[in-house]
Amino acid sequence: MENSGNTTRSAIETNQLSTGYRTNHVENILFNNLNLSLQTGKLTCFMGPNGIGKSTLIRTLAGLQKPLAGEIHYFPEEKKKEAPLSQKIALVLTDRISMPNMGVYELISFGRYPYLDWNIKLSKADTMIIQQAIQQVHIEHLVDKRLYELSDGQLQMVMIARALAQDTPIILLDEPTAHLDLNNRVQMMNLLRKLSRILNKTILVATHELDLALQTADEIWLTRRDKNIITGIPEDLILQDVFDEIFQFKGFDLKTGRVDHEVHRNISIKLIGNGHEFLWTKNALERNGYCISTDQPDFVLTISNQKNTYAWQLNEHQSFSSLQDVLAYLGSESKK
Secondary structure, eight states: OOOTTOOOOEEEEEEEEEEEEEETTEEEEEEEEEOOEEETTOEEEEEOOTTSSHHHHHHHHTTSSOOSEEEEEESTTOOSOOOOGGGTEEEEOOOOOSOTTSBHHHHHHGGGGGGOOTTOOOOHHHHHHHHHHHHHTTOGGGTTSBGGGSOHHHHHHHHHHHHHHHOOSEEEEESTTTTOOHHHHHHHHHHHHHHHHHSOOEEEEEOOOHHHHHHHOSEEEEEOTTSOEEEEOHHHHHHTTHHHHHHOOSSEETTTTEEOOOOOSSOEEEEEOOHHHHHHHHHHHHHTTOEEOSSSOSEEEEEEEETTEEEEEETTTEEESSHHHHHHHHHHHHTO
16 A cells, blocks of 8 residues: 655765775775765666676665775664664675575575574564565566576566565665566566655666666666766756766667667658657658658658557558558659
């Protein structure tokens, strides 16, 4: 049930944090002087080029790696007794599992271990939380399998279920969708978004899924070449051209979400229509090198949709039932 009374507060704050490695007493600084904040009830996507240090920062925030300098504070506004990090933060990394014969259910149940006493015996409440985690990622069909029987994508779903079973207020994930197909990538990002909103969890996801991040994230952390991180809501960062500066897109307009196509046909076309059929018709024509124009076009292409049955009419005398047929006809005309 959704908690409509959620109030946003800081779950993690960093003060002049520097992350990286020490090798032979030499510091390799990846990020320097970071003053960041992760808020409860929000999904934050952490993005940037490969090898820039995203995984290192996540490990540092999770307490697996010591910072080179600075401080990390967990729920700084709360005055109650400190709980161990294992009861505050669940972590999903891309590291390979070294025990392939382990059962799926056993791995997921490890999420409850921070709450068990020396008997290491699961209570009914623990079992219910594990079952709920399994249901949340829809892997009921995998619980009786061994890890070596799983695909990389299935194993990733199991690791996320283990993190959910840990039932922590903070979840940190490093490339959780890396081995998933499109349906599961969308499902996973929607699930993380739902958990942040409904259960008031703080979720940080390192990801390369730019399109999904822009549509689901409350905030973006974007790495910069100066060893710092710029933060903001996705729409502000797009309008400020920050993504273009960092990723240096070639032939892709992030503001429109479209790839630039070169016009190489000697035919201009005026499109009449609306809805998604208009957008995909325009995409097909531009991808094939036609100019979309309203200024003295060579052809007028009208698109109609009757109960999801599409039709295309060219200059009021040629009718087609598929875009493939439209393109074939225009291709023959462009050769004349």
